[in-house]
Amino acid sequence: MQHAHCRPNHPLPKTDGDKPMTDDLLLKITDVSKSFGSVRALRGVNFDLRRGEIHALAGENGAGKSTLMNIIDGILRPDSGEILIDGQAVTIASPTQAQQLGIGFVHQEIALCPDVSVAENVFMAATNVSRALVMDYGGLCAKAATTLGQLCDISPATLVRDLSISNQQLVEIAKALTLECRVLILDEPTAALTEKEAQILFGIMRKLADQGISIIYISHRMVEIFDNCDRVTVFRDGQHITTQEVADIGPDDVVNAMVGRVIDDLYPPKLDAADRSDDMILEVRNLTDDNRFHNVNFHLKRGEILGFAGLIGSGRSEIAKGVCRLECSVRGETFLNGALLTPRDYQDSIQAGVVYLSEDRKGDGIFLDMAISANVSALDLQRVSSPLGVLNSAQETQQAADLGRMLNLKCGCLSDPVSSLSGGNQQKVAIAKMLSINPKLIILDEPTRGVDVGAKCEIHRILRALAAQGVGIVVISSELPELIGLCDRVAVVREGRISGEVSGAKMTEENIMQLASVTDATAA
Amino acid sequence: MRNSTLTDTGTTQAGRTGAGQTGATPKQASAAAAQNIVLRLLRMRETGLIAIILALFIVMSFASPYFLTWVNMRAMVMAFAVEGIVVIGMTILLISGGIDLSVGSVTALAMVVAGWLFLAGVDPWLASAIAILVCTGVGAIMGFFVTRVGLHHFIVSLAVMVIARGICLLATGGRPLGLFTLPPEFKFIGQGSIGPVPLVIIIFLVTVVAFDFLLRKTTVFRKVFYTGSNERAAAYSGIRTKKVVFLTTTLCSALCGFAGIIYMARFGSAQPTFGIGMELNVIAAAVIGGASLSGGTGTIFGAILGVVLLSVVSSSLALLDVSVYWQDIIRGSILLAAVSIDHYLQKRRGRK
Numbered sequence: 001m002q003h004a005h006c007r008p009n010h011p012l013p014k015t016d017g018d019k020p021m022t023d024d025l026l027l028k029i030t031d032v033s034k035s036f037g038s039v040r041a042l043r044g045v046n047f048d049l050r051r052g053e054i055h056a057l058a059g060e061n062g063a064g065k066s067t068l069m070n071i072i073d074g075i076l077r078p079d080s081g082e083i084l085i086d087g088q089a090v091t092i093a094s095p096t097q098a099q100q101l102g103i104g105f106v107h108q109e110i111a112l113c114p115d116v117s118v119a120e121n122v123f124m125a126a127t128n129v130s131r132a133l134v135m136d137y138g139g140l141c142a143k144a145a146t147t148l149g150q151l152c153d154i155s156p157a158t159l160v161r162d163l164s165i166s167n168q169q170l171v172e173i174a175k176a177l178t179l180e181c182r183v184l185i186l187d188e189p190t191a192a193l194t195e196k197e198a199q200i201l202f203g204i205m206r207k208l209a210d211q212g213i214s215i216i217y218i219s220h221r222m223v224e225i226f227d228n229c230d231r232v233t234v235f236r237d238g239q240h241i242t243t244q245e246v247a248d249i250g251p252d253d254v255v256n257a258m259v260g261r262v263i264d265d266l267y268p269p270k271l272d273a274a275d276r277s278d279d280m281i282l283e284v285r286n287l288t289d290d291n292r293f294h295n296v297n298f299h300l301k302r303g304e305i306l307g308f309a310g311l312i313g314s315g316r317s318e319i320a321k322g323v324c325r326l327e328c329s330v331r332g333e334t335f336l337n338g339a340l341l342t343p344r345d346y347q348d349s350i351q352a353g354v355v356y357l358s359e360d361r362k363g364d365g366i367f368l369d370m371a372i373s374a375n376v377s378a379l380d381l382q383r384v385s386s387p388l389g390v391l392n393s394a395q396e397t398q399q400a401a402d403l404g405r406m407l408n409l410k411c412g413c414l415s416d417p418v419s420s421l422s423g424g425n426q427q428k429v430a431i432a433k434m435l436s437i438n439p440k441l442i443i444l445d446e447p448t449r450g451v452d453v454g455a456k457c458e459i460h461r462i463l464r465a466l467a468a469q470g471v472g473i474v475v476i477s478s479e480l481p482e483l484i485g486l487c488d489r490v491a492v493v494r495e496g497r498i499s500g501e502v503s504g505a506k507m508t509e510e511n512i513m514q515l516a517s518v519t520d521a522t523a524a
Numbered sequence: 525m526r527n528s529t530l531t532d533t534g535t536t537q538a539g540r541t542g543a544g545q546t547g548a549t550p551k552q553a554s555a556a557a558a559q560n561i562v563l564r565l566l567r568m569r570e571t572g573l574i575a576i577i578l579a580l581f582i583v584m585s586f587a588s589p590y591f592l593t594w595v596n597m598r599a600m601v602m603a604f605a606v607e608g609i610v611v612i613g614m615t616i617l618l619i620s621g622g623i624d625l626s627v628g629s630v631t632a633l634a635m636v637v638a639g640w641l642f643l644a645g646v647d648p649w650l651a652s653a654i655a656i657l658v659c660t661g662v663g664a665i666m667g668f669f670v671t672r673v674g675l676h677h678f679i680v681s682l683a684v685m686v687i688a689r690g691i692c693l694l695a696t697g698g699r700p701l702g703l704f705t706l707p708p709e710f711k712f713i714g715q716g717s718i719g720p721v722p723l724v725i726i727i728f729l730v731t732v733v734a735f736d737f738l739l740r741k742t743t744v745f746r747k748v749f750y751t752g753s754n755e756r757a758a759a760y761s762g763i764r765t766k767k768v769v770f771l772t773t774t775l776c777s778a779l780c781g782f783a784g785i786i787y788m789a790r791f792g793s794a795q796p797t798f799g800i801g802m803e804l805n806v807i808a809a810a811v812i813g814g815a816s817l818s819g820g821t822g823t824i825f826g827a828i829l830g831v832v833l834l835s836v837v838s839s840s841l842a843l844l845d846v847s848v849y850w851q852d853i854i855r856g857s858i859l860l861a862a863v864s865i866d867h868y869l870q871k872r873r874g875r876k
């Protein structure tokens with residue numbers, strides 16, 4: 001009667017209770033490789049996931065994080081290597097199969113059906129497997145409301161296209177939560193969330209982990225990794241560099257492992273008092289759009305970087321678009337370098353050198369199917385063409401190559417479509433597009449969304465250098481540390497109005513949050 | 525090739541002017557470029573189409589002694605040359621994200637308007653110019669409904685298809701207008717040849733080369749790609765997308781008008797029922813050639829290969845004495861097969 005059970009035979013009764021925590025592997029990946037043409041996205045990586053742990057995955061843009069997740073979710077097939085779930089080798093051929101194996105995946109790029117209600121999106125996967133002929137729409141809404149309720153208060157009946165990006169991201173997360181999964185993959189879920197929403201998400205993650213669900217958490221934000229995760233794995237150039245308990249390692253070590261060098265100053269030095277100038281780059285007076293913002297006044301001085309903070313839906317992005325005359329009809333005056341601007345539409349605005357980097361990269365920032373070089377030149381084709389309007393492809397490629405090098409873009413070939421790039425590198429293409437016209441004023445909405453630490457630091461440095469050259473820089477960001485670290489002054493938007501401004505020592509998260517949040521006292 | 529052509533330079537400078545030239549050496553670059561061109565040639569769908577067409581040629585030259593004759597080749601080219609001009613317009617419209625079902629009717633409308641004016645005593649050249657203008661106007665009206673009123677191309681062009689056909693029939697009482705008194709120099713457009721080459725073919729080739737160049741090389745037409753690829757992103761790049769769509773819609777109808785005039789000169793008559801079902805052939809050719817119905821992709825060269833393929837098939841079926849009814853079934857199946865194979869290859873490329 002010899003049973004082959006291992007555990008009772010082990011002579012370590014004391015640590016037996018801890019044993020499952022360290023040995024109980026739910027998912028194990030060995031020696032997985034994946035190439036796209038000549039691009040080797042993964043080269044023999046190993047990865048394992050314990051039951052009930054939150055495992056952070058870090059790495060530069062293009063390190064192969066999303067590729068590995070896509071393999072686990074059956075979207076991509078590995079060239080070689082093995083995936084073990086509960087110790088059994090499996091081939092995951094499709095996302096449906098991954099779902100059956102208990103894998104839930106929140107993608108880096110939002111993939112919702114825009115013309116369908118939130119409730120139906122949330123239960124897309126569930127209705128997918130259901131055999132019922134007629135949908136119980138009321139029941140669906142109620143169920144969606146409960147799932148969503150943990151995260152936020154979005155009405156389940158609204159259409160997804162009417163939601164802001166951050167709310168769409170929340171719907172995407174809710175979608176994964178409805179699946180009774182054992183492994184939950186979150187690929188940069190907080191890139192599009194505000195601090196508050198992110199904290200709620202972390203609470204839910206911990207609760208799930210305590211229930212024994214394992215979570216793979218991808219993020220470029222060290223704070224999030226160190227505050228919420230149990231272990232961290234670092235990839236670089238498609239290779240596994242290290243896996244450590246978060247307790248045994250510091251943020252600097254992770255960054256070092258990711259980038260291969262030490263990053264000492266995350267943010268470039270601010271404008272010092274001696275360099276201050278009274279030259280106005282931008283002055284906005286009484287900018288009003290009847291539905292979305294009212295009597296907005298702000299200015300930007302030479303050399304300065306101005307930040308815009310505010311909750312989602314506060315109207316930050318709308319004001320920025322208003323300045324550029326994008327998608328709205330506004331009243332009010334805008335002065336650029338002292339001259340009154342009278343653009344009829346965004347095209348005029350671009351001609352005047354005023355550009356806006358959209359927060360919705362996939363929706364309106366880039367042309368996924370088009371070449372990288374064609375994306376970069378989209379704002380002003382005149383720059384890469386003869387006076388008669390004949391494109392010069394050598395010039396176009398050169399422009400993309402120059403800007404790409406400056407932003408540390410990682411790509412196979414500049415004529416490849418942007419869809420072949422990793423998320424962070426797509427963002428760099430969007431930024432390169434803005435820089436291509438040598439703008440006079442750039443308004444950047446979440447400029448470093450999805451960008452890795454090293455490149456983020458580089459983008460900040462470039463913005464600072466541009467500001468020093470006299471280019472107006474306005475940054476909108478939901479990441480308060482970024483605003484505080486980068487900007488000289490932060491304007492806070494609340495319900496379509498500028499509720500206050502902070503600078504210098506007053507620029508703290510508490511002050512900004514206080515100005516941003518609606519309190520009953522001020523509402524009355 | 526390494527994963528990174530642009531990184532690994534180690535140094536990154538701030539400021540645009542500071543970006544250094546630390547890329548690959550010119551020699552490496554040109555070798556890589558040559559390799560790239562070969563790879564891209566192999567990957568291009570045009571290569572596949574050419575292969576299929578060549579295969580058909582070889583098979584047919586054995587199957588029928590008449591296939592590889594000068595007369596048959598000439599007839600074949602004449603048959604698709606004028607339609608090819610319409611395909612160009614359709615391809616550009618498809619790239620911008622639109623579609624036009626009215627091409628056949630509008631082509632007939634050009635004939636009828638020009639023919640009617642001519643019979644009323646107007647100089648044939650002037651009559652033709654007016655007819656092309658009328659067609660351009662029809663396109664502009666469709667463009668208006670699509671961009672200003674906000675209707676879908678499909679429904680607008682469906683309505684115009686019926687209306688234009690109705691006008692043709694109304695103006696002619698449904699009978700062809702015989703234009704026997706057309707001056708010979710006008711008929712020369714459709715019937716003459718320069719040396720051994722019919723003028724129609726020369727007009728066709730010139731149009732193809734011109735639009736191929738415009739589409740690939742000019743800023744104006746690049747905006748068509750941006751608009752079709754992602755209309756919102758195009759708007760967020762300062763492109764006046766409505767204007768682009770308006771122009772591509774108008775251009776397509778204008779090219780139909782042009783084609784109609786050539787047909788009139790060739791037939792020496794104006795046929796109000798001409799071009800029924802033409803839209804199917806035209807759209808099929810563009811799609812076989814790689815244009816996507818969701819916009820953003822397509823080439824003139826590919827579309828022309830699509831036309832050639834369909835004509836070779838038609839001509840082969842006729843030579844092989846296949847019944848007309850069967851011909852339609854076969855043509856439809858070929859469209860389905862070509863598009864499916866292409867779709868499959870695209871998808872596999874994406875996953876690989």
Ligand SMILES: Nc1ncnc2c1ncn2[C@@H]1O[C@H](COP(=O)(O)OP(=O)(O)OP(=O)(O)O)[C@@H](O)[C@H]1O
Nearest residue numbers: 036041061062063064065066067420421422423424
């Ligand atoms: N479909 C594809 N075709 C070609 N190359 C691809 C494709 N998908 C990914 N790649 C390449 O594979 C590499 C890894 O990409 P991946 O998306 O996994 O990066 P990532 O680690 O998720 O980066 P990020 O932090 O920017 O999201 C990149 O160099 C990318 O260009």
Ligand SMILES: [Mg+2]
Nearest residue numbers: 066108422423
């Ligand atoms: Mg990624």
